[in-house]
Amino acid sequence: xxxxxxxQQSHARRRPRLHAPxxxxxxxxxxxxxxxxxxxxxxxxxxxxxxIGLGRASADQPLAPMxxxxxxxAEIEAELALSQRxxxxxxxxxxxxxALLIREARDxxxxxxxxVEELLELGVRGxxxxxxxxxxxERLRPQDLPRRARAIQATAKARLLLDESKPGLAFxxxxxxxxxxxxxxxxxxxAELVYRAGVQLYESKARTLLIFKKRDRAAGxxxxxxxxxxxxxxxxxxxxxxxxxxxxxxxxxxxxxxxEDLLVFHPDSSHALEAESLIPRLRLANQERYDxxxxxxxxxxxxxxxxxxxxxPGGTAPAPDLEPTVRxxxxxxxxxxxxxxxxxxxxxxxxxxxxxxxLAAARAAEQAARFGHAxxxxxxxxxxxxxxxxxxxxxxxxxxxxxxxxxxxQDQDLDFGDVERGAGDVLDDLEAVLKTIDAxxxxx
Numbered sequence: 001x002x003x004x005x006x007x008q009q010s011h012a013r014r015r016p017r018l019h020a021p022x023x024x025x026x027x028x029x030x031x032x033x034x035x036x037x038x039x040x041x042x043x044x045x046x047x048x049x050x051x052i053g054l055g056r057a058s059a060d061q062p063l064a065p066m067x068x069x070x071x072x073x074a075e076i077e078a079e080l081a082l083s084q085r086x087x088x089x090x091x092x093x094x095x096x097x098x099a100l101l102i103r104e105a106r107d108x109x110x111x112x113x114x115x116v117e118e119l120l121e122l123g124v125r126g127x128x129x130x131x132x133x134x135x136x137x138e139r140l141r142p143q144d145l146p147r148r149a150r151a152i153q154a155t156a157k158a159r160l161l162l163d164e165s166k167p168g169l170a171f172x173x174x175x176x177x178x179x180x181x182x183x184x185x186x187x188x189x190x191a192e193l194v195y196r197a198g199v200q201l202y203e204s205k206a207r208t209l210l211i212f213k214k215r216d217r218a219a220g221x222x223x224x225x226x227x228x229x230x231x232x233x234x235x236x237x238x239x240x241x242x243x244x245x246x247x248x249x250x251x252x253x254x255x256x257x258x259x260e261d262l263l264v265f266h267p268d269s270s271h272a273l274e275a276e277s278l279i280p281r282l283r284l285a286n287q288e289r290y291d292x293x294x295x296x297x298x299x300x301x302x303x304x305x306x307x308x309x310x311x312x313p314g315g316t317a318p319a320p321d322l323e324p325t326v327r328x329x330x331x332x333x334x335x336x337x338x339x340x341x342x343x344x345x346x347x348x349x350x351x352x353x354x355x356x357x358x359l360a361a362a363r364a365a366e367q368a369a370r371f372g373h374a375x376x377x378x379x380x381x382x383x384x385x386x387x388x389x390x391x392x393x394x395x396x397x398x399x400x401x402x403x404x405x406x407x408x409x410q411d412q413d414l415d416f417g418d419v420e421r422g423a424g425d426v427l428d429d430l431e432a433v434l435k436t437i438d439a440x441x442x443x444x
Contacts, residue, residue: 062086062094071105076112083119087126093139096123100144117146124149128156134164142177150177151184158193167200168214171221178228191229195238198222202241219245226261236262236269243278252286273311277322280304281329290336291343297336304330334371338364338380345383354390361387 063086071079079102086095099119102108108116124145131137137157142150154177161170174190174197184190198221204214222238222245229235239262246255259275259282266272280303283296290297307326311319341364348356361383368377 062091062098063089066098067101071102073105073107076102076105076108080112080115080119087119087122090126090130092123092126092130096120096127096140099123100140117149120146121149121152124152124156128152131156131160134160134166134169136160147181148185151181151186151190155186155189155193158190158197162193162196162200165200167197167204167221168217171197171224175224182228187229188232191225191232194221194225194229195232195234198225198238198241202245216245216249230265236266236271239266240269240271240275243275247282252282256282256286273317273319274322276303277307277311277319277326280307280333281325284329284333284336287336291340294337294340297333297340301330301333301337304333331371334367335373335376338367338373338376341367342376342380342383345380345387349383349386354387358384358387358391 201218280300345360365380
């Protein structure tokens with residue numbers, strides 16, 4: 001027997017299955033039948049439920065058939081009594097649905113309309129108390145309910161979503177409701193639920209698409225809480241957690257803003273002491289270089305000194321746990337300020353303005369003596385001595401003091417022990433130096 005040629009084998013592989021063409025008409029017939037018959041029927045059922053305020057179906061049966069169409073005036077009282085009986089029998093969904101149908105009747109008297117509102121509220125409240133899943137709260141459409149009943153439904157659904165570990169959906173449920181009814185009667189309960197949703201997201205270790213941390217979504221929840229519910233009892237904790245989230249994102253200016261808000265709006269918070277010490281430390285962490293933004297360094301220094309005055313030894317409220325950290329931050333801050341002054345002095349030396357050099361060196365010497373930076377004080381006094389020589393017209397060897405001396409040992413030719421005037425005496429002469437600078441500027 002001869003073997004098939006390669007061309008015959010390729011043709012055999014491309015040959016379609018015999019039973020596929022026979023099944024295609026059948027599949028098309030089934031799809032067409034479902035499209036023409038099944039879907040309209042389902043849509044009609046859904047439209048019927050939506051037209052009378054129904055959400056998801058309930059397994060319970062009403063005590064009597066639901067009325068169809070608008071009720072006549074004579075039928076209203078009987079339907080009100082029937083709705084009350086269904087609520088008494090714990091058929092909360094059916095009783096509320098009947099009350100919604102009654103509300104569509106014409107010529108309702110004010111007393112009857114008030115009774116309908118009460119029945120709806122009782123039905124929603126009973127459903128909220130007995131529901132075990134958040135989906136059960138969707139049996140009634142929120143837009144068909146009065147404001148108070150809708151508030152009960154939204155808070156109950158959010159609580160059940162939190163129990164199901166769905167804080168994002170819980171927060172969104174409350175946010176959407178408060179967009180429509182910002183001044184509802186359950187604001188305190190809603191604020192508590194928003195806070196719980198934020199805490200759940202904050203403590204979550206999960207990720208979305210293996211990349212995005214769910215924890216980062218807590219910032220939006222806490223921002224909403226402090227803006228929409230500023231008087232909530234745990235708003236201070238929300239401010240503090242917001243600051244931590246911004247620190248993790250390296251957004252230090254926003255972190256400082258949130259801590260300052262905490263101190264302004266909640267000065268008696270348990271987080272106030274730590275927040276007060278964190279603000280200047282974050283300012284220092286946000287400082288790129290010590291010779292940039294001197295005002296930021298001075299502000300951080302003053303805040304650290306105020307904290308130590310109040311909470312250091314002998315202060316009104318000592319905090320020994322935080323004191324070492326604050327003192328270390330103060331040391332780093334003053335070190336940066338002194339080095340910034342020495343860098344300024346070096347600049348004036350390069351442009352041959354000894355008066356400005358003397359001012360910067362005098363300030364550096366005073367700060368170094370005040371905060372115990374012995375090495376930097378010696379460097380500042382050496383620069384000060386050189387500035388005095390330049391002002392008096394004495395020749396100073398080139399390279400006696402340079403920018404490289406800011407953090408290293410000084411040149412051996414400088415005798416720091418023979419400095420004729422100290423930092424305190426130098427500051428007394430600042431006014432005379434300023435006049436000299438002004439005279440030099442006018443001459444130039």
